[in-house]
Amino acid sequence: MLNNLIKKNLYQKIKEFQSFILLLCIITLAILIVSFYDKFKSEQIKQFNNILQNVYLQKSLISFSKSLKPRHESIKYVVSAGESFEKILNEIELNNKEREKILNFIVNKKLKFNIYENQKIIFKIDNLEGKKVTLITIPINKKKDLVISYNDQKNLQSSVLTKELTLNKVYKENFIKSSLYKSAIEKKIDPNIIVQFAQIYGFEVDFQRDIRKNDGFQIVYEELRNDNNKVVDFGNILYANLILQGKSLELYHFSSDKEKINDHFESNGQSIKKTLMKTPINGARLSSSYGMRKHPILGYNKMHQGTDFAAPMGTPIMASGSGKILKAGWCGGGGNCVKIRHNSTYTTVYAHMSKFARGIKKGTRVSQGQIIGYVGSTGMSTGPHLHYEVIQNGKKINSQTLKLPSGKKLKGKIREDFELAKIKINVLKAELINKDD
Numbered sequence: 098m099l100n101n102l103i104k105k106n107l108y109q110k111i112k113e114f115q116s117f118i119l120l121l122c123i124i125t126l127a128i129l130i131v132s133f134y135d136k137f138k139s140e141q142i143k144q145f146n147n148i149l150q151n152v153y154l155q156k157s158l159i160s161f162s163k164s165l166k167p168r169h170e171s172i173k174y175v176v177s178a179g180e181s182f183e184k185i186l187n188e189i190e191l192n193n194k195e196r197e198k199i200l201n202f203i204v205n206k207k208l209k210f211n212i213y214e215n216q217k218i219i220f221k222i223d224n225l226e227g228k229k230v231t232l233i234t235i236p237i238n239k240k241k242d243l244v245i246s247y248n249d250q251k252n253l254q255s256s257v258l259t260k261e262l263t264l265n266k267v268y269k270e271n272f273i274k275s276s277l278y279k280s281a282i283e284k285k286i287d288p289n290i291i292v293q294f295a296q297i298y299g300f301e302v303d304f305q306r307d308i309r310k311n312d313g314f315q316i317v318y319e320e321l322r323n324d325n326n327k328v329v330d331f332g333n334i335l336y337a338n339l340i341l342q343g344k345s346l347e348l349y350h351f352s353s354d355k356e357k358i359n360d361h362f363e364s365n366g367q368s369i370k371k372t373l374m375k376t377p378i379n380g381a382r383l384s385s386s387y388g389m390r391k392h393p394i395l396g397y398n399k400m401h402q403g404t405d406f407a408a409p410m411g412t413p414i415m416a417s418g419s420g421k422i423l424k425a426g427w428c429g430g431g432g433n434c435v436k437i438r439h440n441s442t443y444t445t446v447y448a449h450m451s452k453f454a455r456g457i458k459k460g461t462r463v464s465q466g467q468i469i470g471y472v473g474s475t476g477m478s479t480g481p482h483l484h485y486e487v488i489q490n491g492k493k494i495n496s497q498t499l500k501l502p503s504g505k506k507l508k509g510k511i512r513e514d515f516e517l518a519k520i521k522i523n524v525l526k527a528e529l530i531n532k533d534d
């Protein structure tokens with residue numbers, strides 16, 4: 098009875114666990130299947146790896162991928178010294194037929210271009226049926242490319258394309274030590290901009306005598322960069338400031354197509370241009386006389402009533418104002434000299450020139466800033482310099498203290514436009530200065 102009771106109890110317990118045991122069995126089976134499949138799979142991978150490691154197959158895979166050249170290729174060819182265009186075509190492994198075709202095209206079309214060291218020629222190549230050039234870009238100069246390509250009729254054609262340039266605005270400033278040129282070069286300003294700067298201020302400033310210690314300049318100018326980020330050209334000097342003995346002379350660029358204005362104006366709308374220039378020579382290169390114990394050449398000699406600019410031999414000399422040439426020849430003590438009549442009041446004289454500029458002779462009309470000759474030491478002279486004289490109503494006067502009537506002043510609507518342009522330039526300047534910090 099007791100035995101029976103235990104048996105029955107046990108049976109019941111087993112029955113209760115039945116479903117649990119079944120679940121346990123299923124899980125065990127599942128684990129077994131998964132592990133078996135995994136083993137099979139890793140075996141398969143091992144086998145596949147063995148096939149790949151087969152030396153012969155590896156070799157053929159490499160050669161297969163090597164022969165898979167892209168259909169379109171671009172080659173940037175950097176020219177070595179003394180290379181010819183024909184040699185370059187050989188170097189890029191064009192077939193003879195293609196090479197002859199291109200060379201004949203160049204000869205027949207009389208295409209002229211220079212090949213020079215470090216020039217970068219771009220070849221676009223189509224590899225579909227052998228190597229075929231589809232486009233050649235040859236730089237002609239900083240701004241232009243010669244492009245040779247195929248037209249729709251599969252004939253070669255050529256065109257000259259202007260490169261895409263981006264306009265960049267730059268702010269620079271420095272103190273002027275020995276010369277404007279040296280101080281500007283120190284700040285990596287391009288010589289073209291320095292000369293332009295000196296020319297603008299040449300109306301108002303004597304670059305040899307007006308520059309003192311701690312004088313300085315500020316400038317905002319435009320530069321044009323090509324797609325290689327190389328500066329290839331310059332735009333306008335938008336803003337300039339020449340600080341002489343603590344006094345600022347600010348200039349703003351202003352242009353109006355309608356009014357045919359493209360000039361630099363003072364803050365009050367007055368043009369910097371005057372009838373005559375104070376420095377009728379490339380002022381950028383002139384060394385200031387401050388700090389020199391003695392003027393290297395003749396000094397500023399009041400006795401001879403002229404102004405001497407000590408400058409390197411060959412420095413260009415400009416007509417200080419527009420006018421007609423009265424004389425271009427030998428003036429005795431003055432050596433090779435030029436005399437210009439500007440109007441009924443003023444005549445200017447330029448002496449000791451090494452040579453005259455092309456076309457400069459009696460009767461020729463010259464415009465302000467035009468090069469008339471070059472610095473020399475002809476006549477009674479102890480070293481290369483320009484002797485400059487201003488004659489007012491037949492009397493020699495001191496060109497450097499001469500008060501000339503101010504240039505044109507902007508008025509009315511055009512003055513309003515100028516004020517707006519001025520604000521824009523000032524904002525730009527502030528932005529550029531902040532960017533620098």
Ligand SMILES: [Zn+2]
Pocket residue numbers: 395401403404405483484485
């Ligand atoms: Zn002199």
